[in-house]
Amino acid sequence: MTTGLQPYQLSAAQAAAAIxxxxxxxxxxxxxxxxRIDELEPTLLAWVTVDREGALATAKASAxxxxxxxxxxxxxxxxxxxxxIFYTAGLxxxxxxxxxxxxxxxYDATSVARFxxxxxxxxxxxxxxxxxxxDPSPTFNAWNLEHTPGGSSxxxxxxxxxxxxxxxxGSQTVGSTLRPAAYNGIVGLKPTxxxxxxxxxxxxxxxxxxxxxLVRTVEDAALTLDVLAGYDPQDPNAANVPVGQYHAGxxxxxxxxxxxxxxxxxxxxxxxxxRRHTDDVAQKLAATGAIVEEVTLPKQFAQSVDxxxxxxxAETAAFHQENFANHREAYGPxxxxxxxxxxxxxxxGYVQAQQARGQLQNAMxxxxxxxxxxxxxxxxxxxxxxxxTTGPTFFQAPWTWIGCPTVGIPSxxxxxxLPLAIQLAAGPFDEERLLGVAAWCERVLDVHLTxxxxxx
Numbered sequence: 001m002t003t004g005l006q007p008y009q010l011s012a013a014q015a016a017a018a019i020x021x022x023x024x025x026x027x028x029x030x031x032x033x034x035x036r037i038d039e040l041e042p043t044l045l046a047w048v049t050v051d052r053e054g055a056l057a058t059a060k061a062s063a064x065x066x067x068x069x070x071x072x073x074x075x076x077x078x079x080x081x082x083x084x085i086f087y088t089a090g091l092x093x094x095x096x097x098x099x100x101x102x103x104x105x106x107y108d109a110t111s112v113a114r115f116x117x118x119x120x121x122x123x124x125x126x127x128x129x130x131x132x133x134x135d136p137s138p139t140f141n142a143w144n145l146e147h148t149p150g151g152s153s154x155x156x157x158x159x160x161x162x163x164x165x166x167x168x169x170g171s172q173t174v175g176s177t178l179r180p181a182a183y184n185g186i187v188g189l190k191p192t193x194x195x196x197x198x199x200x201x202x203x204x205x206x207x208x209x210x211x212x213x214l215v216r217t218v219e220d221a222a223l224t225l226d227v228l229a230g231y232d233p234q235d236p237n238a239a240n241v242p243v244g245q246y247h248a249g250x251x252x253x254x255x256x257x258x259x260x261x262x263x264x265x266x267x268x269x270x271x272x273x274x275r276r277h278t279d280d281v282a283q284k285l286a287a288t289g290a291i292v293e294e295v296t297l298p299k300q301f302a303q304s305v306d307x308x309x310x311x312x313x314a315e316t317a318a319f320h321q322e323n324f325a326n327h328r329e330a331y332g333p334x335x336x337x338x339x340x341x342x343x344x345x346x347x348x349g350y351v352q353a354q355q356a357r358g359q360l361q362n363a364m365x366x367x368x369x370x371x372x373x374x375x376x377x378x379x380x381x382x383x384x385x386x387x388x389t390t391g392p393t394f395f396q397a398p399w400t401w402i403g404c405p406t407v408g409i410p411s412x413x414x415x416x417x418l419p420l421a422i423q424l425a426a427g428p429f430d431e432e433r434l435l436g437v438a439a440w441c442e443r444v445l446d447v448h449l450t451x452x453x454x455x456x
Contacts, residue, residue: 007032008163012078012220013247015166019066019077026059026066026077030121033079037164043145045138046155046164048084048094050124055079058121074247075227076119081159081168084125085132086112087200091122095202096130096137096152098330099323109200110232111169111211118227123165127155129390132171132204133316135332136390141183142451143418147383150180151390156214157184161451167224170212173204173312174400175393177212178408178423183383183391185410185419185449187442189213189221189435190396192428193403194239196225197232205315206237207354208308208400218409218439222246225431244432253436256289260371264297266395271381277420278377281411281445285375288444295374298363300356305394307353308401314350317342361402361428368404368427373437375424378408382418395423405431407438410449419449 007029010018018024034052041047062077071077082088085095087105094100112122129137129152139154141147142162149158153170157180160168170177172190181188189212196211203209213224225246232238261282267275286292317324317339324331324339331339367374377395384391399406406425414420424441426434 008036010166011217012075012166012215013217013223016075016078016223020071026062026121027056029077030055030059030079030123033123033165036162040142040162040164044140044142044158044162046127046158046162047081048125048127048155049092051091051122054091055121055123062119062121071119073118073227074223075115075167077121078119078167079121079123079165080115081123081126081156081165082112083132083153083156083169083171084128085171085202086125086169088112088122088125091125093125093202095132096128099327100202105200107200110197110234111228112200114228120167120227126153126159126168128152129154130332131202131320131335132173132176133332134334134338134390136387141383143185143383146387147385147418148183148387148390150183150383152176153180153212153214154390157181157186160184160186160214160216166215167220168214170214171201171204172210172212172396172400173208174308175396177214178378178396178406179391179393181214181408182378182419182421185451187215187218187221187410188408189225190400190406191225191229191431192239192405194237195241195405195429195431196228197230197235197238199232199235199238203319205312207315208312210400218407218435218442219247219250221407222250222435222439225435229431239429241429246432246435249432249436250439253440256291257372257437257440258291258370259285259293260295260367260374261292262297262374262376263294265302265398266376269380269394270377273414274377274379274381274420277412278375278422281422282375285441285444292375295367295371298360300360300363301398303356304360304398304401307356308397310349310353313338313342314345314347357401364402364404365427368430372433373424373426375422378421378423382414382416382420399425404428405434407434409438409442409445410447411445412447413449
């Protein structure tokens with residue numbers, strides 16, 4: 001090790017490079033992460049299952065394979081945490097629900113299989129809110145134990161922020177990847193809907209569920225997307241669209257971008273501090289050469305918050321209908337109330353929402369064609385105080401609804417010492433450009449956030 005960092009402090013890209021160069025053993029890295037988990041997990045509750053024996057056995061095999069035949073793939077020897085809605089063969093997948101407490105899948109989700117094919121090591125399963133929904137999880141925010149870590153990818157966000165693993169998966173049905181990323185001071189990527197296979201995930205809403213990536217740098221997000229992106233015939237919603245060169249593209253972006261700053265919708269709903277902060281970020285990017293212009297959104301944009309709610313709850317109710325009828329007591333209060341509403345609702349709202357979705361997607365095309373990215377605040381404020389909420393989702397809802405890729409990057413600290421973040425969006429399947437611009441912004445802002453220790 002020549003970086004002066006402890007293994008748990010390395011980014012995924014740094015760890016992968018050190019392993020390939022022979023400067024870091026996968027066994028040493030896994031042991032260091034397990035020690036980190038042992039130190040923090042009793043306070044933070046980020047993990048459902050830590051596969052200690054399995055991870056160490058895989059790490060030893062990885063070290064032998066590296067010596068004999070070289071790296072299996074770009075993540076050889078790099079541990080990953082998996083949100084506990086991802087099927088893992090032989091390792092329980094609870095979905096945060098007592099109904100799945102003892103469920104052990106017989107096969108891996110496609111994304112898990114692709115991680116293994118790339119040489120990654122499954123470290124364990126991170127906490128999700130119940131069925132990746134709105135009832136809060138037991139996980140604590142390491143920046144301040146009295147504030148929510150966000151959801152539904154609660155454990156993944158906290159595990160990345162505190163160095164318990166370098167890569168973790170999330171999912172985003174409305175706001176479940178970028179919101180916890182913002183609240184924990186890390187990078188969150190929601191690719192285009194269908195860019196990563198959702199086969200082998202416990203579903204929430206089949207027409208919006210998107211595999212998310214939680215990491216500490218934009219480079220790590222691109223490296224992970226290189227591994228996970230691609231068509232999967234087992235997923236009927238997977239997109240058969242060529243993949244980009246995401247990791248390579250991050251390093252190619254040198255020209256300052258053209259950025260559309262969105263104040264409409266977002267500033268009306270944001271706290272004063274967030275509005276000022278986002279303006280300051282935009283000014284800093286402009287001072288470094290970016291063209292930053294305020295843009296006007298299509299009139300349908302704000303309506304997407306209601307439309308995605310109609311669709312998500314109808315599809316959630318469809319999946320859970322039988323279990324909910326027979327085991328209502330096993331469901332939390334938030335999901336129960338929304339299920340009742342969805343089951344009693346007319347299908348007209350669902351159909352109208354889906355029609356409006358295509359209209360909004362078409363209306364956004366001119367903005368995608370004019371700007372490299374669209375910039376907005378990632379959340380209305382820092383992580384809310386209280387353990388009864390996961391925070392508002394409406395700053396992610398429109399982007400998830402129309403399926404375009406978004407990335408959240410840390411941009412500073414609020415007055416109360418909690419992280420703030422900006423959100424960048426681009427056109428469908430334009431992750432290569434999105435990540436290139438995000439990396440440029442990351443370099444300009446030069447913000448690196450790490451909670452010193454769990455604090456109350």
